[in-house]
Amino acid sequence: MGLLLLGLFIVTIIGLLAHLDSKSREPTVEPEEQSYRANYHFTTPEKWKNDPQRPIYFDEKYHYYYLYNGDYPNGNGTEWRHATSEDLVHWTDEGIAIPKYTNENGDPWSGSVVVDEENTAGFGKDTLVAIVTQPSMDGGKQEQFLWYSTDKGKTFTSYSDDPIMPNPGTKDFRDPKIIWDDSNHKWIMVMAEGTKIGFYESHNLKDWHHTSSFFPKNIGLVECPDLYVMRADDGTLKWVLGVSANGKSIGKPNTYAYWTGNFDGMEFIPDHNEPQWLDYGFDWYGGVTFEDGTENDKYNKRYALAWMNNWDYAHNTPTLQEDFNGMDSIVRQIELKHEGDTIYHLVSQPIEGLNELTNSTDYYEQIEVNGSETLDVTGDVYQLETDISWSEINNLGLRLRESADQKRHVDVGIFVGEKYSYVNRAFTEQPDKRNQYIESSAPFDASKQLVHLKILVDKTSIEVFVDDGKVAYSSLIFPESDDKGITLFSEGGKAIFNNVKIKHLGSIN
Numbered sequence: 001m002g003l004l005l006l007g008l009f010i011v012t013i014i015g016l017l018a019h020l021d022s023k024s025r026e027p028t029v030e031p032e033e034q035s036y037r038a039n040y041h042f043t044t045p046e047k048w049k050n051d052p053q054r055p056i057y058f059d060e061k062y063h064y065y066y067l068y069n070g071d072y073p074n075g076n077g078t079e080w081r082h083a084t085s086e087d088l089v090h091w092t093d094e095g096i097a098i099p100k101y102t103n104e105n106g107d108p109w110s111g112s113v114v115v116d117e118e119n120t121a122g123f124g125k126d127t128l129v130a131i132v133t134q135p136s137m138d139g140g141k142q143e144q145f146l147w148y149s150t151d152k153g154k155t156f157t158s159y160s161d162d163p164i165m166p167n168p169g170t171k172d173f174r175d176p177k178i179i180w181d182d183s184n185h186k187w188i189m190v191m192a193e194g195t196k197i198g199f200y201e202s203h204n205l206k207d208w209h210h211t212s213s214f215f216p217k218n219i220g221l222v223e224c225p226d227l228y229v230m231r232a233d234d235g236t237l238k239w240v241l242g243v244s245a246n247g248k249s250i251g252k253p254n255t256y257a258y259w260t261g262n263f264d265g266m267e268f269i270p271d272h273n274e275p276q277w278l279d280y281g282f283d284w285y286g287g288v289t290f291e292d293g294t295e296n297d298k299y300n301k302r303y304a305l306a307w308m309n310n311w312d313y314a315h316n317t318p319t320l321q322e323d324f325n326g327m328d329s330i331v332r333q334i335e336l337k338h339e340g341d342t343i344y345h346l347v348s349q350p351i352e353g354l355n356e357l358t359n360s361t362d363y364y365e366q367i368e369v370n371g372s373e374t375l376d377v378t379g380d381v382y383q384l385e386t387d388i389s390w391s392e393i394n395n396l397g398l399r400l401r402e403s404a405d406q407k408r409h410v411d412v413g414i415f416v417g418e419k420y421s422y423v424n425r426a427f428t429e430q431p432d433k434r435n436q437y438i439e440s441s442a443p444f445d446a447s448k449q450l451v452h453l454k455i456l457v458d459k460t461s462i463e464v465f466v467d468d469g470k471v472a473y474s475s476l477i478f479p480e481s482d483d484k485g486i487t488l489f490s491e492g493g494k495a496i497f498n499n500v501k502i503k504h505l506g507s508i509n
Contacts, residue, residue: 034481036319038458039381039507040357041308042083042328043319045093048072049326050307050314051110051224051286053080054177057293058115058128061086063153065097065113065130072325073315076100077107080132082153088303088331089353090508098130098147098156104137105145105161110175110224110286113153114205120187121205123148129205130156131164131189133174141167142174144191146206164206170194175224178205184265190225190241197225197243199268212267216275219245219257224286226256227263230346231299234338239263240346241270244286247277253440254310255279255474256287260336260344276345280442281423281463281473282432283308284329304332304348308461308474309431316431318478319460329474330354330456330463337468347469350456354383357505364500369396369488374406378484379504384455386500390416391449394492400457401428401477402485409487410477412455412464416446417492421466429478442471 037043048069055064061084068081080098083091100107111132119125128149136143144165147156167173172194181188181201189200189208197214216222226242242258257275261268278287287306291298308327317325332348339345362377380401388396397413399406411424424439432438444451444466454465464473488497 036317036322036460036478037324037509038327038460039509040089040354040505041330041458041461042091042305044068044081044324044326046070046324047326048078048324049081050078050309052288052305052307052328053110054112054226054288055290055303056113056115056128057291058126059152062088062293063113063128064091066328067108067110068096073320078109080108080130080156087353087356088351089356094154097149097153098132102158103161105143105163106135106137106140108147109133109135109142111144112177114178114180114187116205120203121146121148124150128153128156131176131178131205133176134163136163136167137161138167142172143167144173144176159206165200165208172221177225177227179227181265186265188227188265190227192223192225192243195221197222197241199266201265211265214241214268214270216243216245216257217273218250219243219247219252219275220249221246224288226258226287226289227268228289228302229299230302230336231297232336232338232344236338236344237299238271238336238344239268240336241268242278242287242289245275247275253277253280255281255284256306258346271342271344278304278334278346278348279306279472279474281440281475282437283310283461283476284472284474285310289334300335302334303351304334305329306474308476310437312437313431313433316433317460317476327461329461332469332472337470345470348472349465349469350383350454350463354456354505355503357508358503359506360504362502362504365498367488367497367500368494369490369497370494372399372487372489374402374485374487377486377502379486379502380457380459380479380481380484381505381507382457383503383505384457384486384501385453387450387452387498388414388495389450389498390490390493390495392493393490393495396490396495397488398453398455399485399487399489400455400462401479401483402487403480403483404485406485406487408479408483409485410462410479412453412462413489414444414446414451415441419446420444421451421471423462423464423473423475425462425475425477428483429480431476431478440473440475442466442473444471
């Protein structure tokens with residue numbers, strides 16, 4: 001009996017050792033790496049994207065084209081990639097619409113596409129017509145070429161190997177933006193021509209005639225011009241001329257400058273010579289605005305989006321580890337407001353459709369802060385809103401994407417003493433290795449002792465809308481994945497944070 005028990009014991013031990021050995025040979029499951037792909041921002045499926053082309057509403061959905069390079073990071077130019085959406089939040093990739101190097105005129109750059117509802121170009125009613133800048137076979141000059149689509153925007157055909165608009169003898173001659181002028185029954189084009197904007201007219205989208213030029217001051221090279229009509233909140237119809245520009249030399253942003261004014265079909269006359277700016281952050285470039293395709297009245301509001309990057313550091317992003325580089329801002333709704341006797345300005349807010357992504361909400365009715373208060377809520381993908389009031393104070397705001405030791409964070413606030421609002425990314429990872437683009441700011445009327453902030457945080461971005469959205473900030477940030485803290489702070493006095501609402505947002509991917 002003893003020998004039998006000993007034998008059973010030995011067999012059991014051998015079996016146990018064999019089991020442990022087989023477990024040790026099983027593959028180790030590595031933890032999933034944190035992705036830097038945005039949850040609710042449009043990103044290129046892979047490789048590279050930059051300039052957005054103005055979306056159009058056609059066949060009950062929005063058609064969006066953007067510059068894409070499938071050979072990135074090895075250069076080799078861009079082409080037009082296509083995406084569609086019904087709500088401007090979720091997007092479906094539709095592939096390449098205008099391919100590169102189909103002829104000797106090089107790769108397609110920026111331009112614009114329109115629906116030719118009256119068949120003015122002769123390709124058929126409701127043909128989609130795109131006019132695109134390409135470096136032509138004539139020495140690589142920037143010239144304009146026409147492409148058209150008869151399959152609802154899926155693919156475009158080149159109209160001619162010859163430009164419809166040859167280069168007039170200038171280095172910069174690009175980014176045509178086309179609109180239909182109802183009152184004069186013709187097509188209008190604005191063109192980026194170095195430090196000026198050219199205006200052109202056409203009746204058939206093929207033959208164009210120069211009508212005038214507009215000369216901005218102190219904002220350097222202009223790109224991606226924009227022209228449209230809006231109805232202000234006082235009922236006045238105003239023309240808006242926009243352009244991507246660099247105002248660094250005069251202490252202004254490097255984003256989207258605009259002027260309100262009047263346009264008679266030939267010439268634009270601004271209300272004021274100095275431009276206003278649609279964004280004060282570091283990463284809202286190549287901006288486009290477009291109509292709400294579902295509204296009969298196209299003048300009360302528009303939508304806007306831009307490339308979230310900056311040419312000074314365009315290739316500095318950890319997303320390269322995931323084989324992509326390219327993201328857009330959220331789509332905003334913009335409106336025109338009347339201020340004082342002669343001032344009109346644009347305001348912008350996130351579109352309501354983003355609220356549909358809400359997974360959960362945290363709410364604090366009131367928090368008094370004299371120093372700092374770290375919330376028991378954390379997050380890296382959310383929308384935060386709050387009303388902040390004060391009496392005597394120097395500085396106040398929020399530290400977001402904060403590390404556990406509170407050494408890393410992004411600061412959003414109001415510097416009451418100096419009368420400006422700001423976004424400061426100095427204390428987190430960010431793309432500008434020269435540290436020239438650290439704190440963005442804009443004037444703020446501190447005398448009212450109250451501010452409303454709406455802040456959108458995603459994996460690699462922060463967008464801030466101050467009060468009604470006359471001031472907005474869009475900037476890239478690269479926090480560590482575990483940096484999810486939220487701290488309210490005040491310096492030199494007490495701040496009261498009312499109605500702090502944090503909506504945790506899901507993913508569109």
